[in-house]
Amino acid sequence: MPDQIALMKAMFTAAVKQALPEHGVAANMPSQPKGRTIVIGAGKASAAMARVFEQKWKGPLEGLVVTRYGHVVPCERIEIVEAAHPVPDAAGTRAAERILQMVQGLSEDDLVVALISGGGSALLSLAVDGVTAEEKRAVNKALLASGAPIAEMNCVRKHLSRIKGGRLAAAAFPAQVHTLVISDVPGDDLAAVASGPTVADASTFAEARAIIAKYGIEVPPSVTAHLAAAKNETPKTLANTKSICIASPQQSLEAAATVAKQAGYIPIILGDAIEGEAREVGIVMAGIAMQARRFNQPVKPPCAMISGGETTVTVKGKGAGGRNVEYLLSLALKLAGAENIFGLAGDTDGIDGARDVAGAFITPDTLQKARDMGLDPWQFLANNDAHNFFEKLGTQIITGPTLTNVNDFRVVLVG
Amino acid sequence: MPDQIALMKAMFTAAVKQALPEHGVAANMPSQPKGRTIVIGAGKASAAMARVFEQKWKGPLEGLVVTRYGHVVPCERIEIVEAAHPVPDAAGTRAAERILQMVQGLSEDDLVVALISGGGSALLSLAVDGVTAEEKRAVNKALLASGAPIAEMNCVRKHLSRIKGGRLAAAAFPAQVHTLVISDVPGDDLAAVASGPTVADASTFAEARAIIAKYGIEVPPSVTAHLAAAKNETPKTLANTKSICIASPQQSLEAAATVAKQAGYIPIILGDAIEGEAREVGIVMAGIAMQARRFNQPVKPPCAMISGGETTVTVKGKGAGGRNVEYLLSLALKLAGAENIFGLAGDTDGIDGARDVAGAFITPDTLQKARDMGLDPWQFLANNDAHNFFEKLGTQIITGPTLTNVNDFRVVLVG
Numbered sequence: 001m002p003d004q005i006a007l008m009k010a011m012f013t014a015a016v017k018q019a020l021p022e023h024g025v026a027a028n029m030p031s032q033p034k035g036r037t038i039v040i041g042a043g044k045a046s047a048a049m050a051r052v053f054e055q056k057w058k059g060p061l062e063g064l065v066v067t068r069y070g071h072v073v074p075c076e077r078i079e080i081v082e083a084a085h086p087v088p089d090a091a092g093t094r095a096a097e098r099i100l101q102m103v104q105g106l107s108e109d110d111l112v113v114a115l116i117s118g119g120g121s122a123l124l125s126l127a128v129d130g131v132t133a134e135e136k137r138a139v140n141k142a143l144l145a146s147g148a149p150i151a152e153m154n155c156v157r158k159h160l161s162r163i164k165g166g167r168l169a170a171a172a173f174p175a176q177v178h179t180l181v182i183s184d185v186p187g188d189d190l191a192a193v194a195s196g197p198t199v200a201d202a203s204t205f206a207e208a209r210a211i212i213a214k215y216g217i218e219v220p221p222s223v224t225a226h227l228a229a230a231k232n233e234t235p236k237t238l239a240n241t242k243s244i245c246i247a248s249p250q251q252s253l254e255a256a257a258t259v260a261k262q263a264g265y266i267p268i269i270l271g272d273a274i275e276g277e278a279r280e281v282g283i284v285m286a287g288i289a290m291q292a293r294r295f296n297q298p299v300k301p302p303c304a305m306i307s308g309g310e311t312t313v314t315v316k317g318k319g320a321g322g323r324n325v326e327y328l329l330s331l332a333l334k335l336a337g338a339e340n341i342f343g344l345a346g347d348t349d350g351i352d353g354a355r356d357v358a359g360a361f362i363t364p365d366t367l368q369k370a371r372d373m374g375l376d377p378w379q380f381l382a383n384n385d386a387h388n389f390f391e392k393l394g395t396q397i398i399t400g401p402t403l404t405n406v407n408d409f410r411v412v413l414v415g
Numbered sequence: 416m417p418d419q420i421a422l423m424k425a426m427f428t429a430a431v432k433q434a435l436p437e438h439g440v441a442a443n444m445p446s447q448p449k450g451r452t453i454v455i456g457a458g459k460a461s462a463a464m465a466r467v468f469e470q471k472w473k474g475p476l477e478g479l480v481v482t483r484y485g486h487v488v489p490c491e492r493i494e495i496v497e498a499a500h501p502v503p504d505a506a507g508t509r510a511a512e513r514i515l516q517m518v519q520g521l522s523e524d525d526l527v528v529a530l531i532s533g534g535g536s537a538l539l540s541l542a543v544d545g546v547t548a549e550e551k552r553a554v555n556k557a558l559l560a561s562g563a564p565i566a567e568m569n570c571v572r573k574h575l576s577r578i579k580g581g582r583l584a585a586a587a588f589p590a591q592v593h594t595l596v597i598s599d600v601p602g603d604d605l606a607a608v609a610s611g612p613t614v615a616d617a618s619t620f621a622e623a624r625a626i627i628a629k630y631g632i633e634v635p636p637s638v639t640a641h642l643a644a645a646k647n648e649t650p651k652t653l654a655n656t657k658s659i660c661i662a663s664p665q666q667s668l669e670a671a672a673t674v675a676k677q678a679g680y681i682p683i684i685l686g687d688a689i690e691g692e693a694r695e696v697g698i699v700m701a702g703i704a705m706q707a708r709r710f711n712q713p714v715k716p717p718c719a720m721i722s723g724g725e726t727t728v729t730v731k732g733k734g735a736g737g738r739n740v741e742y743l744l745s746l747a748l749k750l751a752g753a754e755n756i757f758g759l760a761g762d763t764d765g766i767d768g769a770r771d772v773a774g775a776f777i778t779p780d781t782l783q784k785a786r787d788m789g790l791d792p793w794q795f796l797a798n799n800d801a802h803n804f805f806e807k808l809g810t811q812i813i814t815g816p817t818l819t820n821v822n823d824f825r826v827v828l829v830g
């Protein structure tokens with residue numbers, strides 16, 4: 001039995017390792033320019049990316065990267081500033097203004113390196129003239145409540161920003177812009193990660209207005225006026241830019257799949273962007289695992305069912321929970337001790353919700369062990385208290401903050 | 416585009432057809448006995464099974480079958496009575512008493528044919544002496560609230576019943592007992608469908624007591640006393656009995672898979688017992704479908720992702736909904752118009768929740784069509800009003816009651 005646990009841990013480790021900046025930044029360094037090198041960036045993993053970059057970079061450089069409070073990695077040559085996420089604050093706005101200024105007035109001999117990761121959209125928030133930060137935030141809130149798909153929300157955001165939707169790269173013209181991205185968005189659309197400050201944007205002011213109308217979103221008059229004026233469209237093409245996705249959920253799942261395969265398990269990747277309420281995703285995954293057990297479908301065991309993406313937790317209890325451990329506890333309850341089925345779930349950033357715990361694992365005797373200890377698994381689930389449940393069982397996965405993020409990693413092993 | 420719709424409809428039709436009694440009863444008729452033939456049965460599909468049986472049966476027969484109110488199929492030689500489901504009523508208890516009496520005093524030359532289908536547990540409810548029907552119902556309610564797996568709930572039920580857990584077959588001894596089952600339970604355990612009145616039961620009084628203790632279930636003193644006395648254990652082996660599963664969720668999914676394969680789609684069966692909140696299952700299935708589109712995983716399109724089982728709906732709105740249409744509307748919203756992905760979901764019994772509608776289908780332009788008509792899909796979902804949504808779009812699946820039930824059928828076609 002320890003074999004399965006060791007395998008699942010090795011798969012998680014491989015998934016996280018694949019997502020670390022060390023790997024992807026070093027492998028995708030730009031050529032030395034004739035002129036200046038300016039490193040900018042925004043996102044939860046961007047300080048860690050900056051550190052790798054400055055260690056590998058032989059020439060001179062200057063730079064400014066904004067990351068989330070607590071995600072600082074000390075750098076020697078690149079300035080790191082902290083700002084608020086997910087709701088922008090003044091520190092983020094100041095950083096965005098400085099970054100926009102830094103990339104202006106460059107020549108074609110200069111190089112801008114953009115280090116972009118999830119969370120960068122909030123950290124690099126800069127409203128267009130005539131619209132206040134508060135008004136922009138109100139529009140954002142209304143968009144989130146509208147049910148509009150992320151692509152449509154981004155279209156509106158990009159048309160209210162001085163930096164998003166490729167505007168930062170346009171400002172840097174004619175300098176070369178080399179963008180490295182750690183993706184945390186479904187579909188890995190590089191124009192979507194941090195709202196793509198250095199990536200060309202196909203959407204238009206007319207579309208932004210249509211989206212506002214379609215969802216009946218109430219916006220301040222300043223926003224209506226700005227979208228109607230339709231001045232300064234987002235760049236549809238960007239010369240001298242190159243964007244590389246150095247880490248993504250799918251790449252991490254593939255790395256874990258390779259580990260499973262080497263151990264004799266058929267890997268089956270169900271999705272790199274599985275969403276939904278965590279406990280319900282656990283129930284569905286239990287159903288799929290049981291199908292493999294009973295009917296050798298979709299594949300014959302031994303197999304490893306792998307998935308990524310971000311589930312959600314509707315908090316009703318007062319416990320210490322996270323989406324990975326809540327998913328996992330629900331999975332265990334639905335499997336009800338089914339023989340030879342094991343599971344692990346963890347957040348690749350090392351922090352699953354409420355605690356500095358990445359996730360946990362389950363074995364066929366998880367529920368029995370809990371009940372032998374006098375614990376009621378249903379009660380822990382009802383109280384959103386899965387971290388305490390797995391702490392008592394001694395089956396937590398603790399990595400510490402990994403300073404990268406390609407969302408969640410889940411595996412169900414069917415032996 | 417109509418091709419995909421036609422294919423999905425053909426798959427659903429094949430799934431339902433596979434589950435009809437015509438198919439399985441006729442193929443599994445017992446041999447003519449020397450003595451009497453007594454047909455008994457219980458379940459939502461059991462009257463329809465009885466009709467096929469009496470049409471095919473050459474010899475004399477007598478019999479009594481209990482079905483749910485509204486599920487009567489007129490029979491000429493077998494008496495059909497109606498009773499309440501899911502909460503038992505006096506009509507069910509009377510029918511159970513009569514059925515138990517009918518199978519007693521038989522010889523080994525006699526044949527008892529048991530026609531069992533989902534819902535039979537409530538329809539064939541008969542408490543042991545000393546425990547009232549109300550007390551048994553209270554225990555059942557507490558079991559449902561305990562979170563105990565179905566196998567453990569059945570263990571307790573079988574030890575409080577005069578008919579469940581093989582007791583009916585034991586009463587018929589030494590007659591031959593030929594049981595035909597339409598399964599609606601995850602795992603197709605024939606001892607679980609209608610709590611297995613003619614199937615040997617491995618569970619014990621001691622286990623029933625342990626389950627009561629494990630979940631801290633409060634039971635009336637009469638129940639405690641009966642379980643402690645442990646008189647009349649369920650039969651662990653049953654001579655002269657034969658049980659055949661003539662229809663199951665998996666068999667229906669396989670039938671649909673064959674149709675998909677013939678049309679050039681790779682069928683992939685994800686589970687015959689997928690459960691969870693309907694709208695969340697829709698989100699997960701959208702994630703799996705997108706994985707096929709983007710990464711050719713778990714299989715390369717064109718593929719048909721097939722699943723069965725019963726999802727649940729937590730009703731918060733006041734609309735007309737059902738678990739299949741709610742799943743489907745949520746799937747459409749999560750897919751957000753993704754190209755070349757189609758879906759259909761329907762209840763194989765022809766009635767998806769609130770209406771005489773089996774289900775519905777979606778196409779890539781479902782949301783756009785709805786918005787063009789001025790409908791807000793999110794609002795229909797929030798109001799649990801998916802039947803009205805699909806009625807307005809004209810994409811309902813209407814079969815009328817099929818008088819069989821192997822739970823839900825869902826397919827997502829990825830082209």
